[in-house]
Each structure stands twice: as structure tokens, then as C-alpha cells.
Amino acid sequence: MRFxxxxxxxxxxxxxxALALVTGREIYYxxxxxxxxxxxxxxxxxxxxxxxxxxxxxxRSQRAQVGRVMEEYLAIENASWVPxxxxxxxxxxxxxxxxxxxxxxxLGARQVFDWRxxxxxxxxxxxxxxxxxxxxxxxxGLFERRRTFPQKSTLVVYPMVVSVRGLPPPRGPLPGGETxxxxxxxxxxxxxxxxxxxxxxxxxxxxxPSTARKNHLIVKEFEQDPLSNVWIFLDMExxxxxxxxxxxxxxxxxxxxxxxxxxxxxxVEDFQLMPSTEEYGVTAAASMANASIRQRFAVGLAAYGQHxxxxxxxxxxxxxxxxxxxxxxxxxxxxxxxxQVLSGEGSRxxxxxxxxxISPSARKTWVEAALYLSNRGIRVFAVLLDAESFGGxxxxxxxxxxxxxxxxxxxxxxxxxxxxxxLDTVASTLQGISVPWAGA
Numbered sequence: 348m349r350f351x352x353x354x355x356x357x358x359x360x361x362x363x364x365a366l367a368l369v370t371g372r373e374i375y376y377x378x379x380x381x382x383x384x385x386x387x388x389x390x391x392x393x394x395x396x397x398x399x400x401x402x403x404x405x406x407r408s409q410r411a412q413v414g415r416v417m418e419e420y421l422a423i424e425n426a427s428w429v430p431x432x433x434x435x436x437x438x439x440x441x442x443x444x445x446x447x448x449x450x451x452x453x454l455g456a457r458q459v460f461d462w463r464x465x466x467x468x469x470x471x472x473x474x475x476x477x478x479x480x481x482x483x484x485x486x487x488g489l490f491e492r493r494r495t496f497p498q499k500s501t502l503v504v505y506p507m508v509v510s511v512r513g514l515p516p517p518r519g520p521l522p523g524g525e526t527x528x529x530x531x532x533x534x535x536x537x538x539x540x541x542x543x544x545x546x547x548x549x550x551x552x553x554x555x556p557s558t559a560r561k562n563h564l565i566v567k568e569f570e571q572d573p574l575s576n577v578w579i580f581l582d583m584e585x586x587x588x589x590x591x592x593x594x595x596x597x598x599x600x601x602x603x604x605x606x607x608x609x610x611x612x613x614x615v616e617d618f619q620l621m622p623s624t625e626e627y628g629v630t631a632a633a634s635m636a637n638a639s640i641r642q643r644f645a646v647g648l649a650a651y652g653q654h655x656x657x658x659x660x661x662x663x664x665x666x667x668x669x670x671x672x673x674x675x676x677x678x679x680x681x682x683x684x685x686x687q688v689l690s691g692e693g694s695r696x697x698x699x700x701x702x703x704x705i706s707p708s709a710r711k712t713w714v715e716a717a718l719y720l721s722n723r724g725i726r727v728f729a730v731l732l733d734a735e736s737f738g739g740x741x742x743x744x745x746x747x748x749x750x751x752x753x754x755x756x757x758x759x760x761x762x763x764x765x766x767x768x769x770l771d772t773v774a775s776t777l778q779g780i781s782v783p784w785a786g787a
Contacts, residue, residue, distance in 0.1 A: 393490035396483025399427025413507040422461035442474040505671040509767040511638035576660040582685040582706035583652040589739030590623035624707035625679040649692040651681040686712035698724035707732035709741040729757040736761040
């Protein structure tokens with residue numbers, strides 16, 4: 348409870364009381380009674396202004412995405428019979444540019460006031476929604492009372508995903524479409540047999556004709572198909588990253604040239620990624636993973652950020668969610684060079700795997716590691732983030748020429764350039780990549 352003005356009124360009351368005792372004049376006694384009554388009524392008013400209030404907040408989804416709008420609905424109900432002259436709602440959410448605070452005037456008895464907040468998600472990560480604090484005061488502003496609603500929820504903002512066109516159908520390392528004689532828990536076109544149902548088996552695997560004959564549940568077993576896996580290797584070493592966010596005039600904010608705030612629809616239309624190799628790299632990885640999973644590829648991810656992040660190749664929406672959530676929390680705080688990541692994690696990849704390497708590094712060592720993997724029969728494609736265009740010291744133009752000369756397709760992405768067009772080049776180039784066999 349804060350009442351800086353109340354001290355002034357109390358001081359005036361004490362002064363008038365002292366004058367009343369010294370002079371004995373009735374007017375000072377009446378002024379003292381008036382000031383003390385004013386303090387009592389104002390304190391009671393401020394106390395009642397936050398009583399009987401109920402606050403509710405509702406978010407359609409606990410997941411959002413960079414470049415898209417998140418909507419939140421809030422409502423405050425006055426469950427008491429006392430009208431509220433002014434109620435101020437303070438929001439303490441950590442989501443950038445999320446302004447859910449509101450001032451409500453004249454909230455009548457048994458009334459509900461609701462409002463909607465639409466926020467453009469500009470940063471990926473995990474953010475807190477709440478807590479919220481309600482404050483009320485008397486008409487003279489002598490007393491202010493606050494009440495905190497500690498309820499909190501979490502919002503995960505996925506990285507931005509750009510549209511990638513032209514991905515080829517999945518191909519495998521074996522000629523003639525031969526199956527790999529390995530059991531898999533995925534439903535594939537290659538049924539290998541049947542067995543008894545065990546708890547945990549999906550109902551989609553049940554073989555109903557056998558179940559009817561045996562009079563108990565029988566499920567199908569599947570063998571791994573020969574479709575090629577796609578692995579995305581993302582360089583998150585801190586020392587090779589670059590950012591142009593500090594340069595003047597690089598990023599447009601929510602204020603236009605006239606000094607007025609842009610409408611939300613206009614900000615969504617003009618939204619651009621933060622000018623850093625970290626954000627461009629994460630967006631490229633998320634976009635390629637999203638496009639590959641939609642084309643029925645089994646997709647894996649390897650990145651060394653705050654710690655080692657390796658997601659084994661898998662298919663389906665669950666895998667897509669797992670990759671996006673990992674990328675949402677991933678930060679470029681790694682200390683291990685990208686060449687070691689390629690050598691260490693790439694040694695476990697099977698022949699015929701497609702590897703998409705995304706890096707802003709201009710070091711030649713990781714190119715040598717990529718060449719070694721290519722000679723082992725792994726299809727390698729490089730997405731080079733030109734650090735020089737992001738404010739770094741060294742660019743990747745020479746590295747691109749070296750990769751192309753070695754037969755490894757590569758595309759160069761510069762700050763402000765179209766990431767979608769660059770990734771479309773990746774997709775179209777993958778269509779023409781033949782399966783390189785070691786020793787060929």
C-alpha cells in the first residue's frame with residue numbers, strides 16, 4: 348500500500364490539531380476532524396476498490412511463431428455490489444511488445460469488462476505470461492491498494508518458418524527400392540509379419556483379419572523402408588556469429604516515418620528477421636526441417652549451442668514439434684567448432700543420408716570435414732551465412748567457390764536477402780544430386 352499524499356493530509360491534520368490546542372478555536376478542531384475523516388473514508392474507498400474482483404486470462408495456444416500474431420483474451424469481473432471507479436491492471440509478462448495492462452473506468456456492480464491483446468511475436472524462446480496486479484485508489488489519490496494474481500503460464504515462440512518449394516520426393520541409398528531388414532516402430536509400406544499385441548502398441552498397427560481369427564489382438568510389424576534421411580547440422584559456435592542489429596537504420600520498428608505507431612497488420616506484412624546470423628541460421632534450419640517432414644523425410648538435427656542438441660531422425664508432426672521447440676530455445680553460445688561437430692556427429696550417419704550444413708563460419712576446416720563426409724557417400728549441401736553482410740569481418744564468398752569446386756552444392760545468404768529464395772535453391776539442387784558412393 349502506497350500513500351504519499353496521505354502523509355500531507357495527515358501532516359495538515361496534526362498542524363490543525365496543534366493550532367486547535369494552542370488557540371482553542373473551534374475552526375481548527377473542525378478542520379482536524381474533517382482531515383481525519385477524509386483519511387478514513389479514502390482508506391476505506393481504496394480498500395473496497397480491489398475487493399470482489401476476479402481476473403481471467405485465456406490464450407488460444409501455448410505455442411506461437413516468430414512473425415505471427417499471438418492473441419490473448421483477458422477479463423475482469425466485479426463480483427461485489429460496490430462499483431469500482433478506477434481499476435488499473437498491471438501485466439508482468441516477459442513477452443516483448445506484449446502490452447496487456449489496462450485501465451478500466453466505471454466498472455459497475457456485477458459487471459464484466461473484457462479486452463483482447465494482439466501481439467506480434469518478434470523473438471523466439473520461452474516467455475512468461477503473468478503474473479498480473481490490480482490496483483485501485485480513492486478519487487483523491489490519497490491511498491492505493493494492490494492485489495496480485497500469481498497465476499502464470501508459459502508461451503513458447505517457435506522460430507520463423509519460410510516456405511520452401513521444390514523439395515524432391517524422398518530417395519534412399521538402396522537401388523530397386525529394397526527394404527532394410529530392420530524392425531521399426533513406425534508404420535511403413537513394408538509389413539514384415541504379425542505378432543501379439545503388447546501394451547503401448549498403436550491401434551493403427553492392429554491387423555484385424557488375424558485378430559478375428561485368433562480372437563485376441565494381433566498387430567503388424569514393419570521393416571525400415573529405404574527412404575533417405577535428412578540431417579540438419581547448424582553451427583551455433585559463438586565466435587563465428589555476427590549481428591547487424593547495432594547499426595543505425597537496420598531494423599524497422601513499430602513506429603513509421605510520421606512518428607505514429609504502425610497498424611499491426613502493416614507490421615506483420617513488413618516483418619523482417621533480426622539481422623543476425625544466429626536468427627537466419629535457426630530460421631533456415633526450421634524451414635528445411637518443416638519442408639522435409641512434409642515430404643515424408645525422416646529428419647534429424649545436430650547443433651552445439653548452450654549444450655549438445657542431437658535429435659535422432661524421425662518422421663511426423665511430433666518430430667516437427669520436437670525440432671521447433673529445440674530451435675526455439677537454442678542460443679549461439681557454443682564453443683565447439685563446426686568442423687568437430689561435422690566430424691563427430693557425421694561419422695554416425697549412414698551412406699545416402701542428405702546432410703544440410705548451415706554455418707556463418709569462414710574457416711576451411713569445416714569444408715574439409717564436409718568433403719570427407721561427401722566421400723563417404725553422404726549427400727552434403729551447404730547454406731552459407733555471409734557474416735560480412737551482418738557486420739562481421741570475414742565473408743563466405745571464397746568458401747562458397749571452394750565448395751562448388753569440390754562438387755558440394757552451396758548457396759550464400761546475405762543480410763536482407765530472401766531466405767526463402769535461397770532455400771528454394773537448396774530444394775531444387777537436391778533434386779539433381781545423385782547418390783555418391785565411396786570410391787566412385
